[in-house]
Amino acid sequence: MATVKMIILQNGRLLDPVTGVDTEGDLWMEDGVIVSPREEIPENSQVFDVRGKWIVPGLIDMHVHLREPGEEYKETIKSGTMAAAAGGFTAVACMPNTTPVNDCASVTQFILETAAREGSARVYPVGAISKGSKGAGLAEYGELKEAGAVAVTDDGLPVFDSQLMRRAMEYAGSHDLLVMSHSEEIALSRNGSMNEGVVSTRLGLRGIPVAAEAIMVYREIALAELTGQRTHIAHVSTAAAAELIAQAKARGVRITAETTPHYFTLTEEAVGDYDTNAKMNPPLRTEADRQAIRKGLQDGTFDAITTDHAPHSVLEKELEFDQAANGIIGLETSLALALALVRDGVIDALRMVELMSSAPARILKVAGGTIASGSVADVTVVDPGKKFVFTKESILSKGKNSPFLDWELQGKAVLTVMGGRITHNELL
Amino acid sequence: MTLSIEGKHKNVKTTYRFTHKHILGIEQLSVADIFHILDTAISFKEISNRPIKKVPTLKGKTIINFFFEPSTRTRLSFEIAAKRMSADTFNIAASTSSATKGETLIDTALNLQAMNPDIIIIRHGSSGAPGLLARHVAASILNAGDGTHEHPSQALLDMMTVREHKGNIEGLKVAIIGDIAHSRVAHSDILGFSKLGAEVRVAGPETFMVPGLDALGAKVCGSVAEAVTDADVVMALRIQKERQDDPLIPSLREYAQFYGINHNLLQKYAHPDVLVMHPGPINRGVEMNPDVADGKGSVILEQVTNGVAVRMALLYLVMGQEGGRG
Numbered sequence: 001m002a003t004v005k006m007i008i009l010q011n012g013r014l015l016d017p018v019t020g021v022d023t024e025g026d027l028w029m030e031d032g033v034i035v036s037p038r039e040e041i042p043e044n045s046q047v048f049d050v051r052g053k054w055i056v057p058g059l060i061d062m063h064v065h066l067r068e069p070g071e072e073y074k075e076t077i078k079s080g081t082m083a084a085a086a087g088g089f090t091a092v093a094c095m096p097n098t099t100p101v102n103d104c105a106s107v108t109q110f111i112l113e114t115a116a117r118e119g120s121a122r123v124y125p126v127g128a129i130s131k132g133s134k135g136a137g138l139a140e141y142g143e144l145k146e147a148g149a150v151a152v153t154d155d156g157l158p159v160f161d162s163q164l165m166r167r168a169m170e171y172a173g174s175h176d177l178l179v180m181s182h183s184e185e186i187a188l189s190r191n192g193s194m195n196e197g198v199v200s201t202r203l204g205l206r207g208i209p210v211a212a213e214a215i216m217v218y219r220e221i222a223l224a225e226l227t228g229q230r231t232h233i234a235h236v237s238t239a240a241a242a243e244l245i246a247q248a249k250a251r252g253v254r255i256t257a258e259t260t261p262h263y264f265t266l267t268e269e270a271v272g273d274y275d276t277n278a279k280m281n282p283p284l285r286t287e288a289d290r291q292a293i294r295k296g297l298q299d300g301t302f303d304a305i306t307t308d309h310a311p312h313s314v315l316e317k318e319l320e321f322d323q324a325a326n327g328i329i330g331l332e333t334s335l336a337l338a339l340a341l342v343r344d345g346v347i348d349a350l351r352m353v354e355l356m357s358s359a360p361a362r363i364l365k366v367a368g369g370t371i372a373s374g375s376v377a378d379v380t381v382v383d384p385g386k387k388f389v390f391t392k393e394s395i396l397s398k399g400k401n402s403p404f405l406d407w408e409l410q411g412k413a414v415l416t417v418m419g420g421r422i423t424h425n426e427l428l
Numbered sequence: 429m430t431l432s433i434e435g436k437h438k439n440v441k442t443t444y445r446f447t448h449k450h451i452l453g454i455e456q457l458s459v460a461d462i463f464h465i466l467d468t469a470i471s472f473k474e475i476s477n478r479p480i481k482k483v484p485t486l487k488g489k490t491i492i493n494f495f496f497e498p499s500t501r502t503r504l505s506f507e508i509a510a511k512r513m514s515a516d517t518f519n520i521a522a523s524t525s526s527a528t529k530g531e532t533l534i535d536t537a538l539n540l541q542a543m544n545p546d547i548i549i550i551r552h553g554s555s556g557a558p559g560l561l562a563r564h565v566a567a568s569i570l571n572a573g574d575g576t577h578e579h580p581s582q583a584l585l586d587m588m589t590v591r592e593h594k595g596n597i598e599g600l601k602v603a604i605i606g607d608i609a610h611s612r613v614a615h616s617d618i619l620g621f622s623k624l625g626a627e628v629r630v631a632g633p634e635t636f637m638v639p640g641l642d643a644l645g646a647k648v649c650g651s652v653a654e655a656v657t658d659a660d661v662v663m664a665l666r667i668q669k670e671r672q673d674d675p676l677i678p679s680l681r682e683y684a685q686f687y688g689i690n691h692n693l694l695q696k697y698a699h700p701d702v703l704v705m706h707p708g709p710i711n712r713g714v715e716m717n718p719d720v721a722d723g724k725g726s727v728i729l730e731q732v733t734n735g736v737a738v739r740m741a742l743l744y745l746v747m748g749q750e751g752g753r754g
Contacts, residue, residue, distance in 0.1 A: 190673065198640030202455075204555035204577025204615060207638065274556035318534055320554030322575065 006045035012055035017354035018370035029377035032420035058090025058378030060360035063306035070099025075311040081121040083397035085423035087331040088413025090378035091122035097156040103128035103139040105147035120423040153180035173229035183216035195268040214240040221248040230254040237282040239292030258304040261337035276324035311399025339411030381415035450569040453578035454619040468741035486513035489546040509739035541565040568746040583616035585738040598625030603655040606665030609638040631655035635676040663705040664715040690717040
């Protein structure tokens with residue numbers, strides 16, 4: 001592959017939310033950059049006829065857990081980025097809750113070096129808000145930023161201390177780092193293992209009320225307003241939080257927000273008979289919440305679709321429900337589930353690409369998110385009609401913990417190009 | 429199918445067959461299943477009154493009592509039931525098991541399975557744990573209480589006791605007072621009594637309620653007096669004395685004053701022939717006054733007696749002695 005001079009995609013539907021392009025055409029890539037098509041196809045070019053398929057800027061998932069360093073039995077940077085490439089992603093932002101926590105330049109460097117050596121996607125490390133994510137004292141944002149971190153978060157846990165969060169926003173602002181908030185009021189959610197409601201009562205499981213998310217989302221909005229710094233709300237699951245975010249945006253607060261395919265696809269009913277593959281934090285909510293999340297994707301309340309890809313092994317999942325770990329994998333199902341929104345008429349194709357590529361690039365201030373000439377050659381070819389059954393055997397992630405196992409899904413990345421390098425190819 | 433209280437299960441002419449291999453909860457049982465269990469229990473009750481309290485029905489069967497939470501009466505009740513059926517019983521308590529050594533529930537269960545037991549009776553602090561076990565082992569699983577989910581044998585003995593006194597459960601008003609949210613007994617009783625056509629009311633401070641109780645079949649009442657009004661059955665639940673992480677009530681003293689069941693309350697509001705029940709053990713003077721616990725309508729000790737009969741019936745039925753499983 002390395003000797004190929006050009007990658008040429010012909011007759012596809014070009015979709016670029018940044019330029020507003022939605023047209024039939026060709027896309028040329030040379031030396032890791034998107035270039036204008038020329039008269040003649042050079043020798044050594046790799047040419048793909050992608051008629052009927054979409055050519056979109058490489059997808060960017062700004063919320064994944066790659067588990068390395070420390071929990072390589074769950075996922076590695078190598079396996080996680082292979083799963084990403086298969087899912088159409090050319091870049092992922094990885095959360096800092098590894099062992100050790102990514103709260104310093106050396107861990108950030110380790111991640112970047114490993115990704116450069118073994119990765120199939122760009123990896124953007126996200127540093128910790130607090131040292132060790134212990135909720136006391138700021139991590140060294142200056143050095144994290146210099147080493148290559150794009151944001152800070154204590155994701156997995158909320159920042160309990162409001163003063164610490166205020167200072168984090170202010171100090172992150174000084175280093176132009178985004179603050180990502182895991183919004184959860186622990187006093188309300190403690191010991192809960194699913195949404196508080198009819199299903200939790202039926203199953204006898206301690207519930208996590210909507211208020212646990214809404215209270216903390218409101219705190220972050222108030223602090224973002226106080227500090228004037230840009231703040232990103234991670235994995236929104238409730239109608240209540242969506243409404244707070246919409247209101248904050250309407251009055252000009254510098255808030256962005258993400259939600260995930262599981263919140264716009266599933267409800268608490270998916271827990272079924274104590275299925276730990278439907279256990280995550282925040283939990284799956286009600287149908288009314290699901291509808292509100294879909295509406296928020298449509299009306300601009302949400303800026304990004306992320307996966308919160310959280311691989312676990314059977315050691316953490318084949319347990320009593322309340323003992324099992326939170327989290328599900330998502331990199332290999334996200335695109336198909338987002339395409340279902342397009343088919344359902346909730347969002348159009350350009351908006352989907354905005355949510356899964358252009359907006360994450362803009363929020364993280366990283367390359368990509370557009371296929372305009374001169375841009376980095378991060379490109380995904382999507383076959384919106386391709387059907388596949390999501391089987392355990394087909395999963396490239398080390399984690400098999402998905403509530404979508406054995407679902408028939410429609411829509412797949414059939415070619416993923418990252419910096420001019422083909423990282424995934426089903427076009428052969 | 430409805431069986432009358434007189435119906436001896438062996439004589440009823442019907443195509444009904446008990447097909448459950450496991451007893452995980454009342455939720456999975458049909459009305460016909462419940463009546464069949466209760467009828468079977470009634471036929472077994474007499475065994476406990478014989479001078480030689482033993483029948484050979486489960487001779488050669490191995491039954492493991494696998495208790496992850498401390499329990500005296502439920503464990504003993506199951507053990508007595510098993511022994512009166514001539515089964516061999518073994519007890520494992522959490523303190524002597526591998527649970528604290530980092531072994532998973534599934535691993536422990538597979539190790540038990542390797543010794544080929546016929547029935548595993550499990551009590552566990554995690555809701556759904558018996559179902560998890562049932563998916564991984566070949567033995568029949570009987571849920572002896574899981575988290576805040578279900579305690580089916582308790583609900584069945586409650587229904588048996590009420591049925592013996594009232595003849596029928598349909599149309600009765602059953603009031604359950606106390607910590608509904610954290611009570612697997614309440615959960616199973618709500619499901620069971622409402623399946624059999626009773627009006628189940630629950631009451632207690634709002635801190636003891638959770639959303640969705642109506643979906644289970646309960647009517648949530650604003651006061652104890654409202655719940656108890658014209659009630660045929662009043663059941664008080666045991667109050668947990670300490671809950672460090674969650675301030676549910678200010679004090680036992682205040683609870684007793686506003687939510688305790690006492691003679692005056694029952695006399696003023698309840699049906700004159702009200703049955704008084706409690707799953708035990710009672711905090712006397714807290715959720716129930718001694719004048720009520722020892723009063724004329726109290727059937728608390730009969731509940732314990734019926735517990736043995738119900739558990740004998742469950743052991744018998746899951747072993748498929750009627751040709752279900754051979």
